[in-house]
Amino acid sequence: MQINILAGGPVDLWPKNLFNEPGVWIGADRGAWYLYQHRVAMMLAVGDFDSLTSAEFEALQEHITAENIVHVRAEKDETDTELAIMFAQKQSVSCIKVFGATGGRLDHLLSNLWLMADPKFDDVVEKLEIIDQTNSVTFFKAGQHSVLKHKNSHYLGFMPINDVKNFKIIDAKYPLTLTENKYKMWSSNEFLNDRVHVSFDTGIIMVTQSIDRS
Incomplete structure (x- = not known):
């Protein structure tokens, strides 16, 4: 099962034809x-819903059965998007696609990008993708991996989000070999064909594929 999560980020960053995605939907806060x-x-629908007016939240409650709304207090350790992912990972899920998680507040963006460093998400690290109109973000655990080029993507980037050792970018335009971890975004790389191979011994790598926004 594919689960799609819509967070409350800017609408103008949504991919085209967003609601043609297969699978089922979870709304995180204003995403609901x-x-x-x-x-x-x-x-x-999950969140503290502090971004909704009272009238909007009442309308939402009328639209969704009570058991399908998880209303949490604003003072909490987890973000609304994090709570949505925690619910999704309890299902028989093949992939989790997160939309509306970029743009807007920088602290929200950084929080979303680093969620997969939390050990509690170990079983969905490689099933999750964060997507907007010009970017796709996926994650790899230690091992050997093949990054398949997305249609129209041009730029390729890699970022260690925890302790990554012996990281190698093997057959991209700009190969790389690192024997020790550097917390740096290795950005603006490019595909030479339809895929790039990477390997590393420990940790988690964030992989970005991007196009310029017209």
């Missing part, structure tokens, strides 16, 4: 309101 506005059925 966006799903409601577009008449998209959701299996869950």
Whole structure:
């Protein structure tokens, strides 16, 4: 099962034809309101809903059965997007696609990008993708991996999000061999064909594929 999560990030960064995605939907905070506005059925709405007015939250409650709304207090350790992913990973999930998680507040963006460094998400690290109109972000655990080029993507980047050792970019335009970890985004690389191979011994790598926004 594919689970799609819509967070409350800027609407103008949504991919085209967003709601043509297969699978089921979870709305995280204002993302649930966006799903409601577009008449998209959701299996869950979760968050503190502090970005909704009282009237909006009442309308949402009328649209969704009570058992499908998880309303948490604002003072909490987890972000709304994090709570949505925690719910998704408890399902029989083949992939988790997260939309609306970029743009807007920088602290939200950084929080979302580093969620997969948390050991509690170990079983979904390689199943999760963060997507917006010009970017795709995926994650790899230690091992040997093949990065398949997305249609129209041009730029390729790699970022260690925890203790990564012996990282190698093997057959991209700019190969790289690191014997020790450097917390640096190795950005603006490019594909020479339809895939790039990488390997590393420990940790988690964040992989970005991007195009310039017209």
